[in-house]
Amino acid sequence: MRELELIGDLSTLLRAEDARLIRWVGDDAAVVRAAGPYSVTSVDTMVDGVHFRCSELSWAEIGHRALAAALSDLAAMGLDRGEAYLALGLPQGAQRGQWAELIGSAQALADRTGCTIAGGDITRAPALTVSVTVTGHTDDPGRLTTRDGARPSDLVGVTGTLGDSAAGLAVLEERVRVEDERDEALRTALGQLRGRYSRPEPRLAVGRALAEAGATAMIDLSDGLATDAGHLGRAGGVQLELELARLPLSDGVVAAARQLSLAPAELAATGGEDYELCTCAPASARKLVEAAVTQADAALRITWIGRVIQGEAGVSFLDATSRLAGFEHTV
Amino acid sequence: MRELELIGDLSTLLRAEDARLIRWVGDDAAVVRAAGPYSVTSVDTMVDGVHFRCSELSWAEIGHRALAAALSDLAAMGLDRGEAYLALGLPQGAQRGQWAELIGSAQALADRTGCTIAGGDITRAPALTVSVTVTGHTDDPGRLTTRDGARPSDLVGVTGTLGDSAAGLAVLEERVRVEDERDEALRTALGQLRGRYSRPEPRLAVGRALAEAGATAMIDLSDGLATDAGHLGRAGGVQLELELARLPLSDGVVAAARQLSLAPAELAATGGEDYELCTCAPASARKLVEAAVTQADAALRITWIGRVIQGEAGVSFLDATSRLAGFEHTV
Numbered sequence: 001m002r003e004l005e006l007i008g009d010l011s012t013l014l015r016a017e018d019a020r021l022i023r024w025v026g027d028d029a030a031v032v033r034a035a036g037p038y039s040v041t042s043v044d045t046m047v048d049g050v051h052f053r054c055s056e057l058s059w060a061e062i063g064h065r066a067l068a069a070a071l072s073d074l075a076a077m078g079l080d081r082g083e084a085y086l087a088l089g090l091p092q093g094a095q096r097g098q099w100a101e102l103i104g105s106a107q108a109l110a111d112r113t114g115c116t117i118a119g120g121d122i123t124r125a126p127a128l129t130v131s132v133t134v135t136g137h138t139d140d141p142g143r144l145t146t147r148d149g150a151r152p153s154d155l156v157g158v159t160g161t162l163g164d165s166a167a168g169l170a171v172l173e174e175r176v177r178v179e180d181e182r183d184e185a186l187r188t189a190l191g192q193l194r195g196r197y198s199r200p201e202p203r204l205a206v207g208r209a210l211a212e213a214g215a216t217a218m219i220d221l222s223d224g225l226a227t228d229a230g231h232l233g234r235a236g237g238v239q240l241e242l243e244l245a246r247l248p249l250s251d252g253v254v255a256a257a258r259q260l261s262l263a264p265a266e267l268a269a270t271g272g273e274d275y276e277l278c279t280c281a282p283a284s285a286r287k288l289v290e291a292a293v294t295q296a297d298a299a300l301r302i303t304w305i306g307r308v309i310q311g312e313a314g315v316s317f318l319d320a321t322s323r324l325a326g327f328e329h330t331v
Numbered sequence: 332m333r334e335l336e337l338i339g340d341l342s343t344l345l346r347a348e349d350a351r352l353i354r355w356v357g358d359d360a361a362v363v364r365a366a367g368p369y370s371v372t373s374v375d376t377m378v379d380g381v382h383f384r385c386s387e388l389s390w391a392e393i394g395h396r397a398l399a400a401a402l403s404d405l406a407a408m409g410l411d412r413g414e415a416y417l418a419l420g421l422p423q424g425a426q427r428g429q430w431a432e433l434i435g436s437a438q439a440l441a442d443r444t445g446c447t448i449a450g451g452d453i454t455r456a457p458a459l460t461v462s463v464t465v466t467g468h469t470d471d472p473g474r475l476t477t478r479d480g481a482r483p484s485d486l487v488g489v490t491g492t493l494g495d496s497a498a499g500l501a502v503l504e505e506r507v508r509v510e511d512e513r514d515e516a517l518r519t520a521l522g523q524l525r526g527r528y529s530r531p532e533p534r535l536a537v538g539r540a541l542a543e544a545g546a547t548a549m550i551d552l553s554d555g556l557a558t559d560a561g562h563l564g565r566a567g568g569v570q571l572e573l574e575l576a577r578l579p580l581s582d583g584v585v586a587a588a589r590q591l592s593l594a595p596a597e598l599a600a601t602g603g604e605d606y607e608l609c610t611c612a613p614a615s616a617r618k619l620v621e622a623a624v625t626q627a628d629a630a631l632r633i634t635w636i637g638r639v640i641q642g643e644a645g646v647s648f649l650d651a652t653s654r655l656a657g658f659e660h661t662v
Contacts (some may be wrong), residue, residue: 022369027478027566028407028550029373029467034365038353042360042466043418050455076359086417086463087374121374124381126457131418133374133464136360146358219359234359245342 001153013103014117021118030119031081035137040082042073048091048128056172061198062130063102064109069222070132071115071202072275075265076220078145080204082136083118084110089125100285102130113204138208143217144319145211150236150280154216159203159276159293159300161248162225163264166271167256176256189252200275207277209296214285225270229315232280233308240280242306243268269317280308294320338340344434345448346400350413352449356556357552361450363414366468371475372564373404379459385505392529394433397447398440400553401463403534403606407551409476409542411535413467413581414443416447420456433461445537476542478551481611485547485639490607490624490631492579494595497527497602498587507587520583531606538608539650540627545616555603560646564639567645571611571646573637575600600648 023031036101039062046066048054057065074082086106090099100143110117115134138144150156170176171190177240178187203220210218217236218229225247234239244265279302283291286304293302354362377397379385388396393491398415399529400635405413417437430453441448446465469475501507534551537591541549548567550559556578558598564571575596586596610633612620615636637649 023368023475023477028404029465031408031472031475032370032372033472034368034370034468037365037368039363039365039370039414039466040354040360041363041414041450041464041466042452043416044463044519045418045420045452045454045456045462047420047454047456049457073359077362083370083372085372085374087376087464088458089376089378095372095390119372119374121376121462123376125376125460126379126380129420129456129460131374131452131462133372133375133416133418134360135370135372135466139366141362141364142352144362146354148358204422268458 013100014107022094030085036139038138038141039080040077040136041133042070042072042137043131044070044249045129045131047204048250054128057198059098059102059189060105062128062149063105063145066130067106067109067133067249068200068202068275069326071113071204072220072222074134074136075202075204075207076145076218077136078143078207078215078218079136079138080208081114082134083116084135086120087131088120088122089129090122091125094128098261112232114200142224143211145215145279147217147219147232149217150232150240150308151216152240152308153283154237154309155238155282155286155304156229156242156267156278156280156306156308157289157302158208158221158225158248159302160223161250161253162197162252162274162276162301163268164193164250165200165273166191166267167253169194170256172197172262176259178235186255189250189255192250193252193256197273200273202275203277205296206293208302209292210277210279213281213289213292215279215289218277218279221274221276221278222272224270225278226269226315229278232278233314237313238257238304238308239311239313240310241318243318244313245319246303246305248303254285345438352447361416361640362536363449367470369469369472371400371405371408371410371467372464374462374464375401377405378461382478385459387494390433391436391490393459394436394528395440397461397463398437399531399533399606401465402444402446402535403551403553405465405467406535406538407549407608408467409474409539409546409629410467410469410547411539412445413460413465414447416449416464417451418462419451419453420460421453421464421616422456422459425459444533447571451643466522474542476546476610478548478563478566480548481522481563481569481571481639483569483641485611485613485616485637486610486617486635487560487571487611487637487639488620488633488635489556489609490537491582491605492581492583493552493605493607494602494619495524495527495581496531497598498584499524499526501587501591503528507590515547517586520581520586522586523581524583528604531604533606536627537631539622540623541608541610541620544612546610546612546620549608549610552605552607552609553603555561555601557600557646560609561607563601563647568644569626569639570642570644571637573646574649576650577634577636578636588652592595598653
């Protein structure tokens with residue numbers, strides 16, 4: 001199939017119903033009426049064999065996942081919607097049904113989150129490649145939650161539970177399994193982990209709610225808490241002092257960690273691709289932040305896992321027993 | 332080298348000096364103060380083995396070319412600047428010196444054209460992949476030159492000369508060569524063709540000048556005149572009736588076509604990747620358009636190659652002798 005036909009296909013598969021979208025697939029460029037004079041843009045690329053394996057995920061899951069990862073960057077800036085542009089690289093032998101599934105699944109996530117897929121590009125590539133550019137808009141860049149705003153005595157919180165996606169990949173790869181056929185609870189828990197890996201949820205509404213409730217800095221957890229909290233610390237010139245015992249764990253992660261011979265907190269601290277948000281906020285905003293998260297997503301809560309201190313810029317972890325009292329004192 | 336280090340490298344290699352750029356590489360997203368409330372975005376991907384061959388181009392040329400192709404889409408919309416985001420996929424064994432060259436070359440083109448490279452992404456990939464997202468801004472989307480504005484009796488013009496890039500690729504691949512060592516004129520001409528392939532020039536200033544001078548429709552010539560003029564015809568529901576004898580040819584293309592056993596006009600009509608502009612304009616705007624092009628770029632001129640007629644939507648070609656008189660009559 002020639003590239004021109006592929007691109008024609010893109011306009012058939014996508015639905016452009018957003019009134020802000022003036023031109024899109026089929027012209028030289030898409031034209032969008034921006035929702036504010038400042039644009040916020042991020043690019044995220046996923047390649048088969050590098051960021052996922054086609055043998056482990058459906059094309060629908062790959063499409064969802066790539067868009068979710070890109071939108072998660074907007075969420076971390078405190079924005080809850082934007083436009084997305086999908087650049088697909090299709091390997092030899094890819095079938096129309098496959099890329100239709102990929103695009104359809106991205107479109108479904110876009111619809112559900114109020115995002116507009118405004119354009120894209122399809123080409124041949126040696127391996128399936130999905131590069132997603134997302135752009136959001138704001139009137140006031142001062143209200144964006146960038147990485148560098150953490151201040152000493154801020155609390156550090158994370159949404160949801162951690163390590164689920166890494167554990168879900170282990171389930172997919174059968175490194176973790178249901179050992180006793182009758183263990184329905186474990187089967188359900190491992191199924192949920194798999195879903196956390198294959199269909200992560202960008203925390204768009206919660207990200208915006210956190211920004212409005214007074215978050216001072218924010219990052220989405222794509223590389224794992226240990227790495228990403230380190231980014232917040234270094235960007236802010238502060239240390240995020242986190243307590244392993246406080247990391248929020250799902251039942252599935254505890255079970256998966258046991259099978260993987262890892263401490264559950266270690267899996268939670270180092271596993272990537274949860275796309276939860278890690279945020280800093282003044283202790284005085286604690287109740288407001290907690291309420292804002294629940295109001296934005298009734299199924300989600302924030303867990304306070306540490307605090308910001310002066311010290312070597314980056315992240316440090318306390319073990320379970322050492323300084324809980326000190327932490328409590330700051331609240 | 333790990334991805335985090337690669338991304339750190341991106342911020343070292345790029346220079347972000349634009350005052351409109353509020354946040355960039357190193358945060359979750361880049362933040363730009365938009366130059367107008369409408370954003371115009373295009374994505375263009377080039378993959379080794381599909382759109383170019385690493386064995387034929389330097390990494391500097393690949394970087395230039397990928398950004399030029401993306402900026403060319405903005406030019407075709409009548410915009411002369413914008414932000415660019417580079418998503419690089421690097422194959423195993425890629426050296427820092429190579430991607431530094433690629434990024435440096437893109438940065439040099441950006442500097443020269445008033446474009447800002449505002450962010451990007453570096454990852455591993457099975458083949459060198461450069462995906463470029465460009466975003467321009469405008470106050471008035473009605474002044475953009477989209478593909479669908481051509482009207483019967485409009486003139487059709489192209490900037491520069493056509494077929495040079497396709498001929499340049501033939502030079503690179505040694506399908507065209509200097510047969511007589513003493514033929515310095517041919518050596519020079521073929522060297523210029525090679526440059527047209529390896530370092531195409533996005534016609535940003537000229538595109539904007541054409542839009543302001545009254546162009547009704549515009550497209551950049553990436554797939555070749557026959558294909559791209561067809562897009563203008565179909566988008567506008569009109570026929571672009573073009574005359575092969577009028578296509579602007581460089582001396583090199585004439586020589587290359589002879590060696591390739593092609594008619595020069597055939598090479599010019601079908602060769603892609605010249606990134607010249609094909610535009611439609613009312614005959615009444617002819618002088619204004621010609622002057623605008625020369626004022627925007629003293630080295631460039633527009634050549635009128637046909638006219639817009641009612642008829643089957645698309646493009647048709649007249650041969651050298653058939654209807655020149657009729658064409659002249661419209662002017």
